[in-house]
Amino acid sequence: MxxxxxxxxxxxxxxxxxxxxxxxxxxxxxxxxxxxxxxxxxxxxxxxxxxxxxxxxxxxxxxxxxxxxxxxxxxxxxxxxxxxxxxxxxxxxxxxxxxxxxxxxxxxxxxxxxxxxxxxxxxxxxxxxxxxxxxxxxxxxxxxxxxxxxxxxxxxxxxxxxxxxxxxxxxxxxxxxxxxxxxxxxxxxxxxxxxxxxxxxxxxxxxxxxxxxxxxxxxxxxxxxxxxxxxRRLAASLADMPFPIAPVVPVVEAVHDRISVEVLRGCTRGCRFCQAGMITRPVRERSAETVLRLCDELVRSTGHEEISLVSLSTSDHSEIEPLVHDLIERYRPQGIGVALPSLRADRDCVELARQISTVRKAGLTFAPEAGSQRLRDVINKGVTEEDLMGAAESAFKNGWRRIKLYFMIGLPTEIDEDVVAIGALAHRVVLHGRRMGVRDAQVTVSVAGFVPKPHTPFQWRAQDTPEELLRKQRLLKASMRDRSVQLRFHNPLVSHVEGVLARGGRSVARAIEYCWRLGGSFDAWDDRFSYDRWMTAFELAQVNPAWVANRVRGYHEALPWDHIHCGIHRGYLRAEDKRAEAGIRTEDCRIGRCTMCQACDRWLVERDALRAASRNTGDRQ
Ligand code: SF4
The missing domain is CATH 3.40.50.2300 (Response regulator)
Known part of the structure; x- marks a missing residue:
C-alpha cells in the first residue's frame, strides 16, 4: 500500500x-x-x-x-x-x-x-x-x-x-x-x-x-x-507558563508578521460588553524581566523586525513604561520596533506611543466604544471625553495627523442621541487638532454592531436587529458634516449571524451543518459571507434567528451555556447588568476594592474581612 x-x-x-x-x-x-x-x-x-x-x-x-x-x-x-x-x-x-x-x-x-x-x-x-x-x-x-x-x-x-x-x-x-x-x-x-x-x-x-x-x-x-x-481551567500565574521562544516563521505574509509576547492575561477593567475580559479574569502578568528575556530569545530565533506586547489591555501592565523604554533602547540599533496593539485613550499611553514612534511610526487607535458619556458609563468603559481629548492633543502634538476611533452601535439602553454623539465626538477631535494648528487633522471612525455575548453582564440583553443597526448607521451618516471624519461600518448582517452563533443552543448546530452543505465556508471573509445562505440554513434547521439573537432573556431563564462556568458568579453578572441600567460604573479591582466577581480567591479574603468587621461592630454594640 x-x-x-x-x-x-x-x-x-x-x-x-x-x-x-x-x-x-x-x-x-x-x-x-x-x-x-x-x-x-x-x-x-x-x-x-x-x-x-x-x-x-x-x-x-x-x-x-x-x-x-x-x-x-x-x-x-x-x-x-x-x-x-x-x-x-x-x-x-x-x-x-x-x-x-x-x-x-x-x-x-x-x-x-x-x-x-x-x-x-x-x-x-x-x-x-x-x-x-x-x-x-x-x-x-x-x-x-x-x-x-x-x-x-x-x-x-x-x-x-x-x-x-x-x-x-x-x-x-x-x-x-x-x-x-x-x-x-x-x-x-x-x-x-x-x-x-x-x-x-x-x-x-x-x-x-x-x-x-x-x-x-x-x-x-x-x-x-x-x-x-x-x-474552566485557569493558569494560576503566567510566570511558570512556558512560552514559545522559537515560533514558526510564516512563509506567506501573515496578518501579524512579528514577534508576539503575551505580557498579561485577563482584564479586570470590567467593560460590560467584553466577553474576553470576563472569561479570562483575574489578571496574570509576566514580569518585565521575563518579557525582556523572551524578546531576546525571540529576536534571535525569528529575525522579525517588530515586537508586539499583546494582551487585552497592555498599557495596564504594572511595569509598562520601563519595559517599553528598555525594549526601545535595547533594539533601536537593530531597527527593531515595538508595537502596543491595545492602548488606553489617555495622555500616558500617547507618550508610550510617542516613544515607540521614534523607531517606527504606527497608526494610533483608541476605542471609546460609545459616543456619549452616559452610554460609556452604561458599558463601564472608563474613558471620559477629557481622556480622549488629552490623548488626541498629545497625538497631534507629537506629529500624528490621523487617529482611528472604534465604536459600537446597538449597545444596551442606546438612544438616537448616543448614536449621533459618535459623529459629534469625532468632529470635536478634528476641531481640537485644527485649533492646535494641525490643519489636515483626520479621524477614521469604525463602527461595529454590538453582539451581546455569553458570560457577560449583557448576556440577557437583546441584540439590535439588522434593520435597526442599518437605521442607526444611516442616522449617524446623515448627522455627519465633517469631511475630515471618515466613517466605516461593519456589516449588520454579519453581526446578526454572529449573534445567533454566539448565543444559540444545540439546535443551531443543524443550521451550521445546513449552511456548510449549501456551500458556506470562510464566513469571516466579506466576499465569502452570504446572509441569504445563512437565512436558508436557519429556516431548514427550524431555528428562528430573531428568537435567538434579538430577544431579551429573563434572569431566571435557562441559558444554553449555564453548564459552563467561567469563573465569574452569575449573580455578579446580573448585578452588573442592573448597574448598567442605572448608569453606575464599577471600578477596576486591580486599582480599587474587590468587587466580588469570584474569579479569584481575593473575594473570599475580602468577604471574611467584611464578616469579621461586622462581627466586631456587633460585639461593640
Ligand atoms: S474576585 Fe475580586 S479581585 Fe478577583 S477578579 Fe473578581 S473582582 Fe477582581
Missing part, C-alpha cells in the same frame, strides 16, 4: 501549480518542528479553521504547538483551512486534508485539536472534517477515528458546535492539553465511550456526548462520569 504521506506529496506538486498563494500549503518554515512520527506515542494535528496567514498569527495555537512538542512522547503538527481554490483542487485530486510538517492525512492523527477563536469559523471546521474524510458528527465517529477536540474563547458556549466535537477544553488550554494527551496515551486501546468518560473526568473538559439538551436548550448530564457544571 502507498504511504499516505507520499501519496499527498506527489499529488501536491501538481496541485500547487494551480492555486493562489501555494506557500500556504508547503510547510518547511523556519522553526517548524520535525520529529520522527514513528518515535512518538501521540500525534496531534492542531487545526485552525481559517487561512494559513490568519492561523499563523494565532498565539494560542503557537503556545500549544510549543507545549506539545516539548514532550518527547508527542508530535504536534499544523493544519489550516485550504482556500476554496485549493479545496477544489484537493477534492478533484482525491487528496485528503493533511498536516504541513509531514503531509500526514489528518484522519491518521490520534487527536485533532481545533482552535475556535471566532464563531464565523464554524463552517470551516465542518469543511475541514469533511476534507479530512472524517464523519462530521461525533456520534458517527468511532475507534478508527482521531479524537476531535476544540479550545478557544468560543468554547464558553460550546452548544452550537457540540454535535461535531468529541470534547471541548474550557479555559487556559496549556493547562489541560497535557492531561488529555496522558489520558489518550494510557487508554488508546480503550473503547471510544470509555475514553470519552476519562476525558470528562479531567477538570475543564466538556464531553457533549455525555449530556442531553432539554427542550429549553439547557444542558444536563446523562452519565455519572460527567459533572453537572464544567469549571
Amino acid at each position: 502507498t504511504n499516505p504521506s507520499l501519496f499527498v506529496e506527489r499529488r501536491l506538486e501538481r496541485i500547487l501549480a494551480s492555486v493562489s498563494k501555494p506557500g500556504r500549503y508547503v510547510g518547511g518554515e523556519f522553526n517548524a518542528v520535525y520529529k520522527d512520527p514513528a518515535g512518538v506515542e501521540v500525534r496531534v494535528a492542531l487545526a485552525f479553521p481559517d487561512a494559513y496567514e490568519i492561523g499563523m498569527s494565532n498565539l494560542a495555537l503557537a503556545i500549544l504547538y510549543d507545549v506539545l512538542n516539548r514532550r518527547g512522547d508527542t508530535y504536534a503538527e499544523r493544519v489550516y483551512a485550504p482556500w476554496p481554490d485549493a479545496e477544489r483542487a484537493l477534492r478533484d485530486a482525491c487528496v485528503p486534508l493533511f498536516s504541513l510538517e509531514t503531509r500526514t492525512p489528518v484522519r491518521d492523527f490520534d487527536i485533532v485539536g481545533f482552535s475556535l477563536a471566532f464563531e464565523l469559523g464554524y463552517t470551516n471546521v465542518l469543511n475541514m472534517l469533511d476534507l479530512a474524510g472524517l464523519p462530521l458528527r461525533s456520534s458517527d465517529r468511532d475507534e478508527r477515528h482521531p479524537l476531535v477536540i476544540a479550545g478557544g474563547h468560543c468554547t464558553v458556549n460550546p452548544e452550537p458546535m457540540a454535535p461535531f466535537l468529541d470534547a471541548f477544553v474550557i479555559g487556559d488550554g496549556e493547562e489541560v492539553i497535557g492531561e488529555i494527551v496522558e489520558a489518550y496515551k494510557h487508554n488508546r486501546h480503550a473503547s471510544r465511550a470509555a475514553l470519552l468518560r476519562l476525558l470528562a473526568a479531567i477538570p475543564g473538559v466538556y464531553v457533549p456526548g455525555l449530556y442531553r439538551c432539554r427542550a429549553d436548550e439547557s444542558v444536563e448530564p446523562v452519565d455519572d462520569s460527567a459533572p453537572r457544571t464544567i469549571e
Whole structure:
C-alpha cells in the first residue's frame, strides 16, 4: 500500500501549480518542528479553521504547538483551512486534508485539536472534517477515528458546535492539553465511550456526548462520569507558563508578521460588553524581566523586525513604561520596533506611543466604544471625553495627523442621541487638532454592531436587529458634516449571524451543518459571507434567528451555556447588568476594592474581612 504521506506529496506538486498563494500549503518554515512520527506515542494535528496567514498569527495555537512538542512522547503538527481554490483542487485530486510538517492525512492523527477563536469559523471546521474524510458528527465517529477536540474563547458556549466535537477544553488550554494527551496515551486501546468518560473526568473538559439538551436548550448530564457544571481551567500565574521562544516563521505574509509576547492575561477593567475580559479574569502578568528575556530569545530565533506586547489591555501592565523604554533602547540599533496593539485613550499611553514612534511610526487607535458619556458609563468603559481629548492633543502634538476611533452601535439602553454623539465626538477631535494648528487633522471612525455575548453582564440583553443597526448607521451618516471624519461600518448582517452563533443552543448546530452543505465556508471573509445562505440554513434547521439573537432573556431563564462556568458568579453578572441600567460604573479591582466577581480567591479574603468587621461592630454594640 502507498504511504499516505507520499501519496499527498506527489499529488501536491501538481496541485500547487494551480492555486493562489501555494506557500500556504508547503510547510518547511523556519522553526517548524520535525520529529520522527514513528518515535512518538501521540500525534496531534492542531487545526485552525481559517487561512494559513490568519492561523499563523494565532498565539494560542503557537503556545500549544510549543507545549506539545516539548514532550518527547508527542508530535504536534499544523493544519489550516485550504482556500476554496485549493479545496477544489484537493477534492478533484482525491487528496485528503493533511498536516504541513509531514503531509500526514489528518484522519491518521490520534487527536485533532481545533482552535475556535471566532464563531464565523464554524463552517470551516465542518469543511475541514469533511476534507479530512472524517464523519462530521461525533456520534458517527468511532475507534478508527482521531479524537476531535476544540479550545478557544468560543468554547464558553460550546452548544452550537457540540454535535461535531468529541470534547471541548474550557479555559487556559496549556493547562489541560497535557492531561488529555496522558489520558489518550494510557487508554488508546480503550473503547471510544470509555475514553470519552476519562476525558470528562479531567477538570475543564466538556464531553457533549455525555449530556442531553432539554427542550429549553439547557444542558444536563446523562452519565455519572460527567459533572453537572464544567469549571474552566485557569493558569494560576503566567510566570511558570512556558512560552514559545522559537515560533514558526510564516512563509506567506501573515496578518501579524512579528514577534508576539503575551505580557498579561485577563482584564479586570470590567467593560460590560467584553466577553474576553470576563472569561479570562483575574489578571496574570509576566514580569518585565521575563518579557525582556523572551524578546531576546525571540529576536534571535525569528529575525522579525517588530515586537508586539499583546494582551487585552497592555498599557495596564504594572511595569509598562520601563519595559517599553528598555525594549526601545535595547533594539533601536537593530531597527527593531515595538508595537502596543491595545492602548488606553489617555495622555500616558500617547507618550508610550510617542516613544515607540521614534523607531517606527504606527497608526494610533483608541476605542471609546460609545459616543456619549452616559452610554460609556452604561458599558463601564472608563474613558471620559477629557481622556480622549488629552490623548488626541498629545497625538497631534507629537506629529500624528490621523487617529482611528472604534465604536459600537446597538449597545444596551442606546438612544438616537448616543448614536449621533459618535459623529459629534469625532468632529470635536478634528476641531481640537485644527485649533492646535494641525490643519489636515483626520479621524477614521469604525463602527461595529454590538453582539451581546455569553458570560457577560449583557448576556440577557437583546441584540439590535439588522434593520435597526442599518437605521442607526444611516442616522449617524446623515448627522455627519465633517469631511475630515471618515466613517466605516461593519456589516449588520454579519453581526446578526454572529449573534445567533454566539448565543444559540444545540439546535443551531443543524443550521451550521445546513449552511456548510449549501456551500458556506470562510464566513469571516466579506466576499465569502452570504446572509441569504445563512437565512436558508436557519429556516431548514427550524431555528428562528430573531428568537435567538434579538430577544431579551429573563434572569431566571435557562441559558444554553449555564453548564459552563467561567469563573465569574452569575449573580455578579446580573448585578452588573442592573448597574448598567442605572448608569453606575464599577471600578477596576486591580486599582480599587474587590468587587466580588469570584474569579479569584481575593473575594473570599475580602468577604471574611467584611464578616469579621461586622462581627466586631456587633460585639461593640
Ligand atoms: S474576585 Fe475580586 S479581585 Fe478577583 S477578579 Fe473578581 S473582582 Fe477582581
